[in-house]
Amino acid sequence: DARVTQTPRHKVTEMGQEVTMRCQPILGHNTVFWYRQTMMQGLELLAYFRNRAPLDDSGMPKDRFSAEMPDATLATLKIQPSEPRDSAVYFCASGLAKVGGQFFGPGTRLTVL
Amino acid sequence: KQEVTQIPAALSVPEGENLVLNCSFTDSAIYNLQWFRQDPGKGLTSLLLIQSSQREQTSGRLNASLDKSSGRSTLYIAASQPGDSATYLCALMIKAAGNKLTFGGGTRVLVKP
Numbered sequence: 313d314a315r316v317t318q319t320p321r322h323k324v325t326e327m328g329q330e331v332t333m334r335c336q337p338i339l340g341h342n343t344v345f346w347y348r349q350t351m352m353q354g355l356e357l358l359a360y361f362r363n364r365a366p367l368d369d370s371g372m373p374k375d376r377f378s379a380e381m382p383d384a385t386l387a388t389l390k391i392q393p394s395e396p397r398d399s400a401v402y403f404c405a406s407g408l409a410k411v412g413g414q415f416f417g418p419g420t421r422l423t424v425l
Numbered sequence: 426k427q428e429v430t431q432i433p434a435a436l437s438v439p440e441g442e443n444l445v446l447n448c449s450f451t452d453s454a455i456y457n458l459q460w461f462r463q464d465p466g467k468g469l470t471s472l473l474l475i476q477s478s479q480r481e482q483t484s485g486r487l488n489a490s491l492d493k494s495s496g497r498s499t500l501y502i503a504a505s506q507p508g509d510s511a512t513y514l515c516a517l518m519i520k521a522a523g524n525k526l527t528f529g530g531g532t533r534v535l536v537k538p
Contacts, residue, residue, distance in 0.1 A: 343524050355514075355528050362524065403468060409524050413459045413474040414516075418467070 314338045316417035318404050324423045330392040333420045335404030336385055344387045345414060346372075346379055347403040355403075361387065362409055394424045427452040427519050431529035439537050444502035446532050448515035453493040456518040459526070460489050460500050463512045472513075473500070505536045 317336045325331055337344050346358040359369035359379040369379060376395070381387045391398055401421050405414040428451045438444060448458070457476045461469040473482045473489040475498070481490045486503040502509055512533045516526040 345525075354530065357525055360525060367523065368525065405469075407524070413457060413471060413518070414526055415471055416461075416469040421466075 316404055316406050316415055318402075318417040318420050320420060321418060322421045322423075324425065325394055326425050327395055328393045329424075330390065331394045331398075331422060331424075333389045333402055333404075333422070335387040335389075335406075335417055337387065337404070337406030338415060339385070341406035341408055341412070341415075343407045343409050343414075344381060345405040345407075346387070346389050347405065347416075348400045349403060349419075350400045358389070358402075391422075394422075396424045398422060399424050427517065427522070427527045429515065429517055429527050429529040431513075431515060431532050433532060434530065435533040435535075437535045437537060438505055440505060440507060442505055442536075444500075444505050444509065444534060444536075446500040446502075446513050446515075446534070448498040448500070448529050450496045450498075450517055450527075452517075452519055452521070453496055454520045455493070456520060458489075458491055458498050459516045459518070460487075460498075461514045461516065463514060463531070465511075469514065505534075507536050507538050510534055510536050 319334045345360040349355050358372045364381040378390045401419045403419045405416045407414040430449045459474045460472045475482045475491045488501045491498045512531045514531045516528045
């Protein structure tokens with residue numbers, strides 16, 4: 313049963329702390345996406361990768377957010393330092409370029425106090 | 426810029442009634458269109474993926490149509506059940522944006538027993 317997995321599922325931290333979220337895309341998928349969802353803004357695309365190369369991170373606050381794919385089975389999203397306004401659910405999705413649509417993980421619910 | 430609109434924003438129907446959810450878009454140069462379901466506090470579940478060359482897709486009680494000339498897609502859910510209560514989102518992969526999805530605002534559905 314191929315699924316996107318994300319860890320941790322929940323994270324509560326204090327302002328100023330570093331947060332790292334991890335995603336394992338579906339094996340064989342060559343595109344990976346990071347989204348953030350809030351009640352106010354809905355779903356926002358933060359960054360995406362194709363074949364591990366970052367193609368677009370224009371949706372991401374560059375001063376504090378960074379996204380990487382150390383290898384084809386792991387994508388990371390890091391926030392340093394975290395702020396209360398970063399509180400949201402962060403989703404990872406993967407897919408096959410152009411053809412296959414996107415399949416979402418269960419999300420990481422982040423609360424920054 | 427691609428605009429994706431879902432009307433109505435919310436819908437309430439009695440159990441057993443057929444559901445008709447609408448999605449309209451302004452740019453017909455798309456790779457595919459995807460319908461998702463999101464339950465409160467959960468991730469997005471892919472329901473149906475329609476490629477640009479297709480007119481419809483079916484899965485069980487779900488049927489989605491795509492009419493690029495009029496910029497519309499419709500998701501039909503036959504014989505609705507209380508378990509169908511969720512938010513339904515359509516998303517388009519448009520050619521001008523590479524592999525990125527453009528989401529509609531969603532339709533929140535409540536099926537009353």
